[in-house]
Amino acid sequence: MEDKNHQVANQVEAELLSTIGQKYKNEKIWIGVLTLISLFGVGAWIYQLKQGLGVTGMRDYVSWGLYIALLFFFVGISLVGALISSVLRFTGTKWRYPLIRIAEAVTLSAILFAGVMPVLDMGHPERLYFLVTHGRIQSPILWDVLAIATYFTGSLIFFYLPLVPDLALMRDKLTGISKFRVWLNKFMAINWTGTPRQHKLLKRGMAIISIVVLPCAISVHTISAWLIALTMRTGWSTSLMGPYFVFGALMAGAAMIILVMANIRYGYHLQHYIGHKHFNYLGMLLLGLTAFYLYLNINKYGVPAFVGEKAEVEYLQDLMFGHFAFAFWFVIIAGLIIPIIILSIGKLRNQIRWVVIAAILVMGGAIINRYLIVIPNMLHPLVPIQHAIPGYATYSPTWVEWAIGAAGFSGLTLLIILLFKAFPVITIWETMEGVEHDGQEVIGLEYMDNPKLAPRYENYEG
Amino acid sequence: MNTEIKNEDANNARRNFLRKSLITGSVLAVGAIGLEKVFSGEKADDGKKVKVLTADGKVLETSTSNLKELKHTPVTDAESRKGIPGKKFVMVIDLAKCDGCGHCTVECNKMHHIPKSKEWIKVIEMQDSPKEAPYWFVKPCFHCDNPPCTKVCPVDATFKREDGIVAIDNDRCIGCRFCMAACPYSARIFNWSEPLYVEYPKKSAKDTTVKETSCCGGSGCDADSVESTTAPAERFFESKKGCVEKCDFCPHMARENKLPACVTGCGMDAIYFGDENEDAVTNKSGQTVSLSQLLEDRAAYRYLEELGTKPRVYYLPPYNRQYAKPDMKGEKS
Amino acid sequence: MKIMKANLNNMKTNLKVLLVLILLINFNQKSFSKDEKKDGIITLTVEPNDSLFVVNATVTDAATKAPLKGVEITFLIKRMYGDLKVGNATTDASGIVSASFSSKMPGSDTLGNINLNAKVEDNDVINDITVSKVIPSKVSFEAHTPVPPGMISATAPVWLKVTFWLIVGTVWGLFGYVTFLIYQISREKRKPQTAPSK
Numbered sequence: 001m002e003d004k005n006h007q008v009a010n011q012v013e014a015e016l017l018s019t020i021g022q023k024y025k026n027e028k029i030w031i032g033v034l035t036l037i038s039l040f041g042v043g044a045w046i047y048q049l050k051q052g053l054g055v056t057g058m059r060d061y062v063s064w065g066l067y068i069a070l071l072f073f074f075v076g077i078s079l080v081g082a083l084i085s086s087v088l089r090f091t092g093t094k095w096r097y098p099l100i101r102i103a104e105a106v107t108l109s110a111i112l113f114a115g116v117m118p119v120l121d122m123g124h125p126e127r128l129y130f131l132v133t134h135g136r137i138q139s140p141i142l143w144d145v146l147a148i149a150t151y152f153t154g155s156l157i158f159f160y161l162p163l164v165p166d167l168a169l170m171r172d173k174l175t176g177i178s179k180f181r182v183w184l185n186k187f188m189a190i191n192w193t194g195t196p197r198q199h200k201l202l203k204r205g206m207a208i209i210s211i212v213v214l215p216c217a218i219s220v221h222t223i224s225a226w227l228i229a230l231t232m233r234t235g236w237s238t239s240l241m242g243p244y245f246v247f248g249a250l251m252a253g254a255a256m257i258i259l260v261m262a263n264i265r266y267g268y269h270l271q272h273y274i275g276h277k278h279f280n281y282l283g284m285l286l287l288g289l290t291a292f293y294l295y296l297n298i299n300k301y302g303v304p305a306f307v308g309e310k311a312e313v314e315y316l317q318d319l320m321f322g323h324f325a326f327a328f329w330f331v332i333i334a335g336l337i338i339p340i341i342i343l344s345i346g347k348l349r350n351q352i353r354w355v356v357i358a359a360i361l362v363m364g365g366a367i368i369n370r371y372l373i374v375i376p377n378m379l380h381p382l383v384p385i386q387h388a389i390p391g392y393a394t395y396s397p398t399w400v401e402w403a404i405g406a407a408g409f410s411g412l413t414l415l416i417i418l419l420f421k422a423f424p425v426i427t428i429w430e431t432m433e434g435v436e437h438d439g440q441e442v443i444g445l446e447y448m449d450n451p452k453l454a455p456r457y458e459n460y461e462g
Numbered sequence: 463m464n465t466e467i468k469n470e471d472a473n474n475a476r477r478n479f480l481r482k483s484l485i486t487g488s489v490l491a492v493g494a495i496g497l498e499k500v501f502s503g504e505k506a507d508d509g510k511k512v513k514v515l516t517a518d519g520k521v522l523e524t525s526t527s528n529l530k531e532l533k534h535t536p537v538t539d540a541e542s543r544k545g546i547p548g549k550k551f552v553m554v555i556d557l558a559k560c561d562g563c564g565h566c567t568v569e570c571n572k573m574h575h576i577p578k579s580k581e582w583i584k585v586i587e588m589q590d591s592p593k594e595a596p597y598w599f600v601k602p603c604f605h606c607d608n609p610p611c612t613k614v615c616p617v618d619a620t621f622k623r624e625d626g627i628v629a630i631d632n633d634r635c636i637g638c639r640f641c642m643a644a645c646p647y648s649a650r651i652f653n654w655s656e657p658l659y660v661e662y663p664k665k666s667a668k669d670t671t672v673k674e675t676s677c678c679g680g681s682g683c684d685a686d687s688v689e690s691t692t693a694p695a696e697r698f699f700e701s702k703k704g705c706v707e708k709c710d711f712c713p714h715m716a717r718e719n720k721l722p723a724c725v726t727g728c729g730m731d732a733i734y735f736g737d738e739n740e741d742a743v744t745n746k747s748g749q750t751v752s753l754s755q756l757l758e759d760r761a762a763y764r765y766l767e768e769l770g771t772k773p774r775v776y777y778l779p780p781y782n783r784q785y786a787k788p789d790m791k792g793e794k795s
Numbered sequence: 796m797k798i799m800k801a802n803l804n805n806m807k808t809n810l811k812v813l814l815v816l817i818l819l820i821n822f823n824q825k826s827f828s829k830d831e832k833k834d835g836i837i838t839l840t841v842e843p844n845d846s847l848f849v850v851n852a853t854v855t856d857a858a859t860k861a862p863l864k865g866v867e868i869t870f871l872i873k874r875m876y877g878d879l880k881v882g883n884a885t886t887d888a889s890g891i892v893s894a895s896f897s898s899k900m901p902g903s904d905t906l907g908n909i910n911l912n913a914k915v916e917d918n919d920v921i922n923d924i925t926v927s928k929v930i931p932s933k934v935s936f937e938a939h940t941p942v943p944p945g946m947i948s949a950t951a952p953v954w955l956k957v958t959f960w961l962i963v964g965t966v967w968g969l970f971g972y973v974t975f976l977i978y979q980i981s982r983e984k985r986k987p988q989t990a991p992s993k
Contacts (some may be wrong), residue, residue, distance in 0.1 A: 141614065735877065
């Protein structure tokens with residue numbers, strides 16, 4: 001058995017090394033379109049810098065709009081890295097290997113763009129350094145900036161540390177790459193030779209970061225929730241906001257991971273590394289999180305609806321039966337209830353296609369939900385809106401906001417693609433370790449014995 | 463005959479004396495009035511010349527009568543963050559007197575050179591419940607003692623001063639708008655685009671309906687000289703793109719012992735302003751009343767007291783009004 | 796005839812004088828009325844007791860030092876934007892009026908001085924006059940009441956400073972330590988390979 005495992009481990013090494021730099025299906029088109037969108041967004045931002053924030057749809061009543069909604073969304077999906085890498089590593093979950101690096105890459109990109117969103121929303125971005133020179137530590141915005149910076153650093157270290165042995169592998173065995181990349185691998189592999197002491201240091205480092213990054217992640221999203229909750233507004237100042245955001249984030253993150261994984265599996269031909277087992281378990285995770293999020297939504301909206309306080313009722317009526325009715329019920333029904341139904345059915349959950357459909361619905365619901373958290377409340381302040389200038393008492397994002405928002409998404413995706421151009425999508429040494437210790441079935445590898453499904457061995461020298 | 467002549471002479475003499483003294487007296491009186499006019503302050507051109515430095519760096523020699531008095535008090539940054547010593551400003555708005563004319567808003571806009579589209583003090587129509595009496599509600603910034611806005615500012619651009627005023631430093635504000643989200647009274651506005659600086663036409667001398675409000679006497683602000691000597695937090699005319707602004711209780715007027723623009727703009731004498739330390743508030747007509755007495759007698763209250771923000775603006779309930787109440791049908795915008 | 800002429804002349808002169816007089820009267824009403832009013836002196840005394848300040852004003856004729864009756868005095872306390880009226884009374888035969896105000900009346904400045912004015916205006920008996928008196932008040936207020944450190948002020952409360960820096964220091968300290976571990980990994984000397992690296 002051990003021989004077999006060893007054999008499989010070597011096969012894993014060979015295959016995964018070959019995925020580095022491999023061309024994703026229709027890669028050129030993807031990168032081209034995404035770059036275009038990103039550049040357009042940058043152009044829109046420059047236009048906004050010159051003209052002022054008046055080019056957006058935000059005005060005095062709805063003074064926070066799409067940018068802040070996207071901030072919450074990006075911070076939300078960044079939580080998945082901590083959840084999967086940290087928690088699954090910590091608990092020693094056997095089927096985690098294909099997920100962890102993808103999760104970390106998503107986290108890194110998401111938190112980077114989450115940090116960029118508030119800067120796009122500022123009236124004076126050139127004064128950002130005032131947060132350091134004149135910062136008030138009583139302000140939740142300062143906590144948010146610090147938390148995002150901390151989480152980014154932690155994620156960066158958490159992405160890099162487990163990458164070191166893989167970099168060493170690449171340094172030693174990867175051929176057919178440019179001189180610069182050879183040098184880069186050598187530099188970043190920091191003399192890793194796999195000695196016991198190095199392993200010990202690595203394990204210690206990873207353990208510390210695993211422990212630290214999880215409270216970091218939770219605090220990032222709780223503090224983002226406090227940007228909303230620590231104000232005296234109907235529907236915002238609820239104690240539930242912190243947990244609501246955290247679990248919404250976990251749910252959206254789980255959906256994101258499913259989507260990214262399905263994408264990578266398809267694009268990089270990793271069918272037997274990311275198999276039904278992973279989607280099944282992730283589907284169960286998503287089911288649990290979505291069900292819990294539905295429970296939180298019932299609490300958040302049902303309780304004030306029952307109590308019937310005047311300001312709350314007015315806001316809820318607008319949300320549920322007024323201008324936002326379609327969006328609201330889409331979130332609840334299509335974004336929560338239908339995915340729960342899909343994922344509860346075992347048969348469907350075993351089909352990757354259905355899990356992906358459920359994930360798409362959840363993601364869509366999550367994005368719209370972030371919008372619903374920010375905008376309707378601002379249209380129902382405690383003092384009635386009267387004699388408002390046309391355009392001030394409503395909100396609809398302008399092309400600038402859409403462009404910048406789209407650029408956020410495209411930039412995030414581009415960054416993930418770029419990361420996986422340079423580094424292996426699935427962590428090689430940990431997968432090999434997993435195969436050696438537990439065997440391929442346990443960790444979820446499939447069809448390792450079927451040579452027909454084995455990819456071509458490019459860039460590999462035994 | 464002699465006595466007659468003597469009497470006549472005496473009469474003549476008396477009359478002459480009277481006449482002369484009256485003429486002299488009248489001449490003296492007229493002269494006195496004339497002199498009075500001279501001493502009352504109208505400057506005659508005495509021909510003195512002085513060298514001055516103009517705003518664009520040129521040296522100019524001009525007569526002293528051409529110089530404008532520098533009427534504002536220079537304020538350093540530290541002073542603008544501390545506040546005016548010994549004062550605790552407070553405002554009382556008598557809803558029984560407010561007729562919704564909106565002159566307070568107009569005068570405030572004039573004082574701060576902001577266009578009609580921006581309102582630092584708003585007048586809204588309120589009706590707390592269908593059977594209760596509608597009333598006009600005047601809402602400046604409340605300059606709360608427990609302000610939710612200063613709590614959340616990340617760079618200390620908006621801050622609470624010792625004299626009760628919550629001020630905004632436009633050179634510090636980064637435009638994050640957290641203070642706007644945090645204010646439950648919707649008191650703050652944002653400059654989404656390059657703000658207009660409006661030079662309102664000077665009031666004609668014949669118009670005596672509204673008392674002159676601007677501290678420079680309506681002759682036009684010398685914005686450059688004010689800007690160079692006044693800290694950003696007390697620059698009452700400088701709206702900045704990408705920064706937040708709001709009612710500031712006119713501290714630049716307080717330093718001249720003058721009332722804010724809204725107070726002097728209110729034709730109904732509905733707005734009182736004063737110093738809580740002195741326990742007195744004054745309205746446009748100069749009626750000065752004891753603050754504590756007024757609040758007690760008229761059962762004053764603060765808006766949304768239960769929020770715990772401790773506003774510095776008190777309202778006197780609209781009881782025994784003489785004016786027409788607002789037409790609430792057109793209330794929803 | 797001579798006498799008649801003389802009389803006529805006299806009458807003309809009289810008329811002229813009368814005319815001039817009338818003109819002057821109209822021209823200088825003030826100066827004319829000045830002749831009728833006297834100058835008064837007001838002396839103020841203040842008796843503070845437990846709950847009130849009692850102000851007594853005595854009006855006397857400037858020339859004769861006799862008390863004047865029927866003089867209406869308004870008592871005002873100087874406030875920042877105007878004058879607070881605390882009393883209004885007319886003197887009786889003894890020329891004395893009094894007004895009172897609460898002993899909790901705050902001063903007009905941070906030194907605790909109440910600027911009291913007793914004002915006579917548009918009175919028939921005496922000319923306009925305002926007399927001031929500075930009364931030390933029993934209620935004082937500080938010139939500077941700094942906003943205490945707290946969540947709303949520029950300086951943070953101590954408990955927040957401690958908590959904040961403790962948390963930030965711990966987390967970033969740990970990051971620093973892990974970076975140090977990475978450095979240590981890189982410093983590890985190459986050992987001869989005895990088993991294939993896994």
